[in-house]
Amino acid sequence: MSATRDLSLGDEVPQQPARAKRKRARRLDWKGALIPWLFLAPALVIFTWFKFYPMASGLTMAFYDVQFYGESQWVGLDNFARAFSDPDLRAAVGHTLTYVIVSTLTASTLAFFLALVLEGQARHLRIIRTAIFLPAITSAAVIAEIWRILFNSAPYGVVNSVLDQLGIAPQGFLTDPGQALWVLVLMQVWKSTPYDMVIFVAGLVGINRELYDAANVDGASRLRMLWHVTLPGIIPSISVVIMLSFIRGFRVFAEVYATTGGGPAGSTETIMTHIYKAGFQNLEYGYASAVSLLLLAATIVLTLIQTLVKARLSR
Amino acid sequence: MLKKMTTHLLAGAMLLAATGAASAETLKVWSRQTDESALILKTLTDAFTAKTGIKVESYNTGTDFEQRLARAAAARDLPDVVINDDIALGQMLKMGIIEEVDPSKIEGNDQIVPAAWNSAKAANGKIYSVPISAQAFALFVRKDWREKLGLPQPKTWDDLHKLAEAFTKNDPDGNGKADTFGLSVPASTVRGYASWYMSNFIWAAGGNFVKQEKGGFKPDLESKPVAAALGFMRSLFCEGLVQPGAINATTGDALPTFRSGQTGIFLSGPYHIAVLDEQPGKDKIEVLPPPAGPGGVAALAEGTSAYIMTGTKARTAAEKFIGYLISPEGQEIGMGEGTGHTPLVRLPTNKAVDVNAVRKDARWETFKEVFDKSGHYVPPVPNWTPIRMLTAEGFNKILASCSSDIPAELKAIDQQMAEELRKQKALAE
Numbered sequence: 001m002s003a004t005r006d007l008s009l010g011d012e013v014p015q016q017p018a019r020a021k022r023k024r025a026r027r028l029d030w031k032g033a034l035i036p037w038l039f040l041a042p043a044l045v046i047f048t049w050f051k052f053y054p055m056a057s058g059l060t061m062a063f064y065d066v067q068f069y070g071e072s073q074w075v076g077l078d079n080f081a082r083a084f085s086d087p088d089l090r091a092a093v094g095h096t097l098t099y100v101i102v103s104t105l106t107a108s109t110l111a112f113f114l115a116l117v118l119e120g121q122a123r124h125l126r127i128i129r130t131a132i133f134l135p136a137i138t139s140a141a142v143i144a145e146i147w148r149i150l151f152n153s154a155p156y157g158v159v160n161s162v163l164d165q166l167g168i169a170p171q172g173f174l175t176d177p178g179q180a181l182w183v184l185v186l187m188q189v190w191k192s193t194p195y196d197m198v199i200f201v202a203g204l205v206g207i208n209r210e211l212y213d214a215a216n217v218d219g220a221s222r223l224r225m226l227w228h229v230t231l232p233g234i235i236p237s238i239s240v241v242i243m244l245s246f247i248r249g250f251r252v253f254a255e256v257y258a259t260t261g262g263g264p265a266g267s268t269e270t271i272m273t274h275i276y277k278a279g280f281q282n283l284e285y286g287y288a289s290a291v292s293l294l295l296l297a298a299t300i301v302l303t304l305i306q307t308l309v310k311a312r313l314s315r
Numbered sequence: 316m317l318k319k320m321t322t323h324l325l326a327g328a329m330l331l332a333a334t335g336a337a338s339a340e341t342l343k344v345w346s347r348q349t350d351e352s353a354l355i356l357k358t359l360t361d362a363f364t365a366k367t368g369i370k371v372e373s374y375n376t377g378t379d380f381e382q383r384l385a386r387a388a389a390a391r392d393l394p395d396v397v398i399n400d401d402i403a404l405g406q407m408l409k410m411g412i413i414e415e416v417d418p419s420k421i422e423g424n425d426q427i428v429p430a431a432w433n434s435a436k437a438a439n440g441k442i443y444s445v446p447i448s449a450q451a452f453a454l455f456v457r458k459d460w461r462e463k464l465g466l467p468q469p470k471t472w473d474d475l476h477k478l479a480e481a482f483t484k485n486d487p488d489g490n491g492k493a494d495t496f497g498l499s500v501p502a503s504t505v506r507g508y509a510s511w512y513m514s515n516f517i518w519a520a521g522g523n524f525v526k527q528e529k530g531g532f533k534p535d536l537e538s539k540p541v542a543a544a545l546g547f548m549r550s551l552f553c554e555g556l557v558q559p560g561a562i563n564a565t566t567g568d569a570l571p572t573f574r575s576g577q578t579g580i581f582l583s584g585p586y587h588i589a590v591l592d593e594q595p596g597k598d599k600i601e602v603l604p605p606p607a608g609p610g611g612v613a614a615l616a617e618g619t620s621a622y623i624m625t626g627t628k629a630r631t632a633a634e635k636f637i638g639y640l641i642s643p644e645g646q647e648i649g650m651g652e653g654t655g656h657t658p659l660v661r662l663p664t665n666k667a668v669d670v671n672a673v674r675k676d677a678r679w680e681t682f683k684e685v686f687d688k689s690g691h692y693v694p695p696v697p698n699w700t701p702i703r704m705l706t707a708e709g710f711n712k713i714l715a716s717c718s719s720d721i722p723a724e725l726k727a728i729d730q731q732m733a734e735e736l737r738k739q740k741a742l743a744e
Contacts, residue, residue, distance in 0.1 A: 068388035069411040069625050088708075154559035156494055175562045177715045261505040264562040264715035266708055280382050281506060282701050283406060 062293045066285035079290035089291065091266060092274040095181055099270065100249030103188040108241050110189065111196030116230075118197070119204045129201070136195040144258035147187050148174065174260055177267035184268055187255060192248065196241045203237030204230070232314075239310040246302055250295060271295055341370040342632045343394035347380040347403075348659060349586075355651040355659045356398075362648055363639045369632045381406065388412045388625075395627040396636055398659070401434035401618040404444055405698030408437055413622045414630075416442050422638035423665065431664040434618045438697040438741060444620035447640045448649065450584045450661040451686035452515050452614040455591060457579035458601040460487035460495075468603050472519075472547055475580070475606045479556040482579040497556035499578035500548075501569040502714050507703035508565050509710040513548065514615045515582060518691045520544035521610020524706065525694050525732070531743035532696055532736055534729035536706070540610060542721045545713050547608070553717040562715050584617070585661045585682040593655075602678035604685050616690030618664070643668050650674070662686055697739045705731045 037044075062079055064072040083089055118129050135143065150158045151173035160170040174180045211229045220228070231238075253272035256262065262269040262277070271291065279288030346356050353375035360371035376383065380399065384407070387393050393412055407413045416435075418424040424445070431446035454469070461468070461478065464485050469475040479497020481487070487495055501508040517524065522540030525532040535541075551557050558564070558572040566583070573581040574594045581587075582605060591600055605614045621637045623630065639645045646668045649660030662670055662683055670683050693699050709728035713719045736742035 067411055068385050069391075069393075148560070152559050154494070156492075157559070175560055175715070177712075257505075260563045261503045261565070263502075263504050263711050265712035265719075266504070267715075277704065280379070282704060283381060283385060283410065285385075 058289055059293055061285050062290035064286050066289075068283075072286075075286065079287045080294070082287060083291050083294060088266070088269065089271070089274055092269045092271050095268060096250060096252070096270045098181065099185055099188065099252060100246055103185045103192065103249060104242060104245040106185075107189045107192045108196050108238070108245065111193045111241070112200055112238075114193065114197045115200035115204055116226075119201055129198070133194045133198060135191045136198075138191075140191075140254035141258050143187065143191060144255055147183070148259055151183055175264055177265040180260055180264060180268045184252075184256060184259065187259075188249070188252070191255075192245060196245065199237050199241050199244075200234060203234035207233035235310060235314045239306065243303060243306050246306070247299055250299055250302075340629075340632075341372055342396065342629050342636055344371055344373045344396045344398065344636065345380075345384070345394040346373065346375045346398040346659070347377060347400065348375055348398075349377045349657050350375070351589075351656040352651075352659050355649060355654060355656055358651075359640070359645060359648045359659070362644070363636055366639070367632075367635060369635065371636065384412060385410065391626070393624040393626060395624055395629045395633045397622045397624055398447065398619060398640075399622060401444065401446060401620045402693060402699055402703075404435070404437060404620065404622075405696070406700045407622060408443060409698050412625050413443050414625050414627070416445060416623055416637075418442060418445070420634045421445055421641070422635075423641050424638075426643075426665045426667055427641060428664050428666050431618060433695070434692055435620055436695065438695060438739075444622045445637050445641060446618050446620050446664045447637075447646075448619040448658075448660040448662065449616065449664055449686060449690075450586070450618065451616045451682060451690040452582055452584055452605060453682050453685050454603045454605055455573065455581040455583060455587065456601050456603055457482070457487065457573075457576075457595065457599060459599045460579045461601075463487055463489070468601070469580075469606045471607050472609075476547075476551065476556070479551060479580060480554070483554075483556050487579060488576055494577070496558045496572070496578045498551060498558070498561075498580045498582070499564075499569045499573045500551070500557045500561040501564045501566045502552075502562050502711055503565045503568075504704070504707045504711045505565050507700070507707040509714070510703045510707035511615065512582070513544065513706075513710045514691070514693065515605060515613065516544040516548055516608060517541050518613035518615075519605065519608030519610055520547075521608070523694075524702070525696065525736075526743075527694065528743035531741045532694060533743045534732040534736070536709075536732070537722060537725040537729050541725060543609060545710065545721050545725070549714050549717065549719070549721075552714050562711065585679060586657045588676075588678060589655055589657050602681045604681060604689070612685070612689040613691050614685050614689050616686055616692050618692075619659070619661075641665050647673055696736065697741050701735050702732055705735060 061072075063074060063076060065075050065078075066072045114132070118125050118132070152158065152160070153170070153172045153175045154160065155164065155170040157170070157173075159173070163169075163171065172179055173183050207230065211233070212225060215225045215229055251272055252270055253276065256268050256270050256273050257276065260268045262273040272295075275288045275291050275295070278284045278291065344356075344360065346352070348356070353373075356373050356375055360373050364370055374394070381403070384393070384397070388410060397407075397413075399407070404413070418432075427446060428449070431449055432442070435442050435444045435446050437443050454475075456468070456478070460482060464481050464487055466478055466481055467474065469478050475498075482495055482497045484493070486493065501512055503509060514524070517536075517540070520540040520543045522538055522544055523535045526535045552561065558569065558578045560568065569578075569581070570583075570587065570590070572578045574591065576595055581591075588602070604612055606612075621640055623633050623637070627633055640649065641664060643665055646660050646663040646665045649658065650663065650668075650670075650673055651658040651660075652673050662679075663673075670679055674680075693703075696702060706728055709724060709731070713721055713724050733742055
């Protein structure tokens with residue numbers, strides 16, 4: 001008995017510090033888990049109060065006929081039903097899709113080739129890259145004003161003067177319902193190409209040089225190398241570029257509002273300008289919120305599809 | 316412990332009550348005007364405080380006014396009095412943020428021009444505001460250009476077309492370049508500018524937006540006069556006699572083209588006299604009645620009204636302040652004569668105030684004459700804002716394309732308008 005007791009005592013002597021250590025470790029674990037959250041807490045509290053809560057309450061508005069002083073009326077899915085039957089919204093979706101798809105494809109293709117040309121560490125390349133990047137960091141309102149001046153429909157407008165030199169008659173540009181959307185697409189291409197280019201440049205750096213060497217040894221042509229080495233290597237970059245460009249494109253507002261306000265003849269009305277007019281000019285918050293919710297849903301779905309496609313491609 | 320807490324709570328509640336009572340003595344007034352008018356509002360409120368001892372906290376902005384009101388309403392922190400366009404009545408009533416006004420409680424209510432009260436009434440016949448200012452559109456013309464080209468003052472649409480053509484083609488500024496245009500037009504859909512501007516021409520053509528019938532209103536745009544009005548304006552667009560970019564322009568975009576000497580004709584309200592006297596200059600401009608269309612001379616009449624906001628704790632003070640706004644003294648301060656600022660009161664609504672005696676400016680007399688003889692208020696539908704927005708979209712569409720089918724487009728606008736009127740329960744079926 002005593003022996004066992006001794007034994008057990010003897011056993012316990014070395015055990016004691018181990019258990020304490022484990023206990024301390026557990027306490028440390030717990031602490032370790034808590035500490036990042038504590039550091040995050042101020043940001044989380046602020047985000048919850050100023051971002052998540054307003055977003056959630058904004059989304060609930062979609063189900064109400066929002067009254068500003070009295071009680072808002074619950075209308076169920078009425079606002080959504082209206083969204084699906086609204087011909088103006090349908091037209092706006094059409095314009096937005098054209099805008100997003102054409103500008104994304106054009107800008108990313110241009111950006112890809114620009115990146116190929118401007119990749120590298122040489123000083124002059126860095127200077128050129130910075131210069132090209134400027135449109136991407138200029139405010140949309142400023143760019144809009146510059147484009148309004150450039151594409152002034154008067155014969156003495158900057159672009160019209162150039163066209164005149166080429167023997168082309170002055171164009172309406174932003175005042176012509178058939179051209180306005182395309183001028184805005186061009187503006188978006190000009191603005192986002194450099195942005196996309198930077199992402200591609202970063203992607204190109206990450207491609208293993210040995211693959212090029214191997215392809216070279218195998219006698220692959222330049223085009224083949226581009227197709228079999230470069231493109232597969234930058235799929236993550238392509239994915240990022242397309243996703244960002246889609247999200248940016250669907251939310252386009254300032255560029256349109258500051259140049260055409262959705263005109264002429266509603267030819268540049270986009271989803272966001274439609275929401276803005278419904279919400280802030282007609283003060284129909286419920287309807288505007290419903291359309292916003294649909295836009296959010298569409299963006300999420302697109303992002304998911306894009307992620308799936310990317311996963312399949314890079315397999 | 317509990318006792319101590321109760322005392323603290325009580326003290327806190329008392330403090331709150333005290334501040335509540337104190338704030339009731341301060342009147343909060345918001346005004347939707349250009350920034351310059353803020354100084355005139357300040358002079359007004361200072362004079363009111365000196366007279367009554369009621370303090371006034373005033374806030375003036377020309378941008379996003381309705382959105383700010385919506386936010387204030389959501390926060391249950393509305394001002395006591397709002398000075399806003401008379402046209403905003405329907406929308407503010409729908410938002411549930413204004414209270415009915417009992418004119419008998421407002422001192423001097425019997426001094427207001429009877430016609431002005433029409434714009435203060437809601438569709439249900441109840442009065443929700445007090446008109447403090449009125450105005451109508453007239454034509455600003457570059458007198459120096461017109462005289463240089465030896466053309467008469469435009470009296471008809473034909474004259475207007477000829478003058479616009481001459482201003483565009485005959486180099487009125489003599490710089491040897493084809494860089495001038497006839498009219499400065501705001502035809503954007505933003506805030507409904509295209510509809511607001513075109514209404515002048517629609518009424519001058521003898522047309523109407525809606526017909527008032529038993530039980531409500533009936534859309535009435537699909538008509539020969541309205542088609543004529545839009546056809547006339549579209550011809551100015553298609554012949555290049557309006558400023559470039561007019562189709563996307565708001566007044567904020569249109570005004571600078573007239574000020575800088577790019578355009579020579581500008582149809583606008585008297586609030587622009589002050590800025591146009593500065594540039595292009597008082598000696599260079601003249602104010603003329605709008606030229607007569609097929610249906611005669613007509614101009615959009617508008618007003619500014621004072622509203623009492625829902626939930627105000629200072630109703631008596633608010634009524635006193637509005638009484639002061641319409642008193643001869645308040646109206647004269649609001650007119651801001653000699654200050655060079657955009658006036659808060661354009662044409663006085665108090666009949667005892669003589670605009671000529673205060674202004675000593677024949678141009679103001681022209682505006683008054685147009686208002687008295689040819690002013691048209693927008694139809695008294697419950698909420699004009701959505702109708703202004705949708706008609707602006709439709710008119711913009713017509714003006715944007717030289718091959719647009721005007722009657723078909725007008726028919727389409729009528730259908731949309733019918734839908735909106737039905738929503739407002741104001742459609743005559």
